[in-house]
Amino acid sequence: RTQTLTEKEAAVEYLLQYGYLQKPLEGHANFRSEDLSKALRAFQEASELPVSGQLDDATKARMRQPRCGLEDPFNQKTLK
Amino acid sequence: YLLLGRWRRRHLTFRIFNLPSTLPPNTARAALLQAFQYWSNVVPLTFREVQAGSADIRLSFHGRQSPYCSKAFDGPGRVLAHADIPELGSVHFDEDELWTEGTYQGVNLRIIAAHELGHALGLGHSRYIQALMAPVYAGYRPHFKLHPDDVAGIQALYGKKSPEKEDEEEETELPTVPPVPTKPSPMPDPCSGELDAMMLGPRGKTYAFKGDYVWTVTDSGLSPLFRVSALWEGLPGNLDAAVYSPRTQWIHFFKGDRVWRYVNFRLSPGFPKKLNRVEPNLDAAFYWPLNQKVFLIKGTGYWQWDELAPTDFSRYPKPIKDLFSGVPDRPSAAMSWQNGRVFFFKDKKYWSLNRQLRVEKGYPRNIAHNWMHCRPRTLETTPTGGDTSPSATLNTDRSPIDTILNITSAAPN
Numbered sequence: 214r215t216q217t218l219t220e221k222e223a224a225v226e227y228l229l230q231y232g233y234l235q236k237p238l239e240g241h242a243n244f245r246s247e248d249l250s251k252a253l254r255a256f257q258e259a260s261e262l263p264v265s266g267q268l269d270d271a272t273k274a275r276m277r278q279p280r281c282g283l284e285d286p287f288n289q290k291t292l293k
Numbered sequence: 294y295l296l297l298g299r300w301r302r303r304h305l306t307f308r309i310f311n312l313p314s315t316l317p318p319n320t321a322r323a324a325l326l327q328a329f330q331y332w333s334n335v336v337p338l339t340f341r342e343v344q345a346g347s348a349d350i351r352l353s354f355h356g357r358q359s360p361y362c363s364k365a366f367d368g369p370g371r372v373l374a375h376a377d378i379p380e381l382g383s384v385h386f387d388e389d390e391l392w393t394e395g396t397y398q399g400v401n402l403r404i405i406a407a408h409e410l411g412h413a414l415g416l417g418h419s420r421y422i423q424a425l426m427a428p429v430y431a432g433y434r435p436h437f438k439l440h441p442d443d444v445a446g447i448q449a450l451y452g453k454k455s456p457e458k459e460d461e462e463e464e465t466e467l468p469t470v471p472p473v474p475t476k477p478s479p480m481p482d483p484c485s486g487e488l489d490a491m492m493l494g495p496r497g498k499t500y501a502f503k504g505d506y507v508w509t510v511t512d513s514g515l516s517p518l519f520r521v522s523a524l525w526e527g528l529p530g531n532l533d534a535a536v537y538s539p540r541t542q543w544i545h546f547f548k549g550d551r552v553w554r555y556v557n558f559r560l561s562p563g564f565p566k567k568l569n570r571v572e573p574n575l576d577a578a579f580y581w582p583l584n585q586k587v588f589l590i591k592g593t594g595y596w597q598w599d600e601l602a603p604t605d606f607s608r609y610p611k612p613i614k615d616l617f618s619g620v621p622d623r624p625s626a627a628m629s630w631q632n633g634r635v636f637f638f639k640d641k642k643y644w645s646l647n648r649q650l651r652v653e654k655g656y657p658r659n660i661a662h663n664w665m666h667c668r669p670r671t672l673e674t675t676p677t678g679g680d681t682s683p684s685a686t687l688n689t690d691r692s693p694i695d696t697i698l699n700i701t702s703a704a705p706n
Contacts, residue, residue: 277371280430281429282373
């Protein structure tokens with residue numbers, strides 16, 4: 214359970230850092246599952262991964278890959 | 294491809310400040326030079342190396358900490374490099390990576406350098422994962438070449454390489470802006486408390502604006518007052534609002550129905566522009582680092598603006614009170630500050646907001662006493678008009694910019 218929580222937190226941090234999730238205006242970053250799913254779908258679509266909206270192994274592996282430090286511009290609107 | 298900006302000049306200089314320890318210097322230099330060549334092969338840009346002094350594009354390697362870069366790297370793996378968009382020119386590589394050339398091991402310096410130069414020239418990330426400008430490093434490719442999307446993107450910025458284009462005249466450095474009135478308004482008194490705008494600017498300097506003048510606020514006191522146009526050429530006084538974004542390095546000044554954009558003290562091409570998508574005569578503006586957005590405030594409403602993404606302004610303005618608890622309507626200035634708080638200023642008072650954007654206990658407080666280092670005695674003897682000669686006066690012996698830059702920022706008492 215701890216492992217899962219850590220992976221989820223790391224994924225949220227990644228999605229925030231690279232612009233897939235927007236920091237909330239108020240309060241802590243307790244994202245709703247719909248928000249996370251939406252961000253994960255955008256990331257998966259931009260990474261040409263199966264779009265599930267879930268933090269699956271392929272998505273976690275992609276997030277561990279070395280990359281550029283600049284934000285990504287991908288969201289549902291830009292992908293469309 | 295995504296476009297983030299472009300250089301107005303076609304002949305650019307670059308300087309390599311240091312090299313990675315994992316490659317022989319000649320190999321590393323050759324990799325970096327080849328990275329420039331990928332781009333100059335397809336667009337009418339030239340790159341000339343300089344060994345000293347200033348350069349348009351500056352390449353360097355740093356690690357987890359750097360006195361010159363606010364974005365620390367994270368050790369081997371993950372983030373490999375980052376770069377600024379035009380016309381800033383910084384290109385930084387993580388010195389903790391195993392930089393290599395000609396091998397599948399480690400990280401190929403030539404390919405990553407070409408990617409970062411793409412950013413420095415104005416390209417954002419491509420959504421083609423095979424493109425050079427894809428965000429994730431795809432590994433070493435012995436026969437690397439630019440993806441058609443990379444070529445289309447860079448040519449959208451600079452055009453195709455052809456003999457006719459190479460001799461194209463340089464674009465005008467600065468657009469014509471209306472002349473600034475030669476008669477400035479009376480020099481204001483910082484102790485009068487009322488302000489047009491406040492801004493936490495580049496290098497952590499806190500700027501206060503009033504009438505035709507600007508000064509910086511520091512722990513030890515105030516800088517001399519300077520005319521606004523002496524620092525930001527072409528900028529009028531009596532501003533409505535000012536905001537600096539560390540995300541883009543852009544400073545926006547608002548007055549009436551116009552907006553000016555500067556990078557440091559240099560006007561960006563095409564500015565000033567007309568404000569079309571938000572109302573004119575703004576009251577205040579500030580950048581909020583927690584969500585990396587710029588907030589524009591007028592009357593009882595606010596607009597939230599993402600500088601690098603399309604913003605749907607049809608949902609704005611929204612009521613200030615829905616987001617900021619306990620602040621006054623029609624503030625005269627606002628800024629977020631180094632301590633993570635947002636400050637609102639109105640008349641002679643200021644309000645401090647916590648990270649939940651609620652006014653903290655004990656506010657409002659006095660601007661003159663807590664920000665401007667004014668003693669109560671000074672307040673008693675200062676005429677209420679506020680246009681008398683202040684204790685800090687214009688020092689004509691020094692460059693205003695030098696003076697401003699030599700002063701460290703300050704916390705309110």
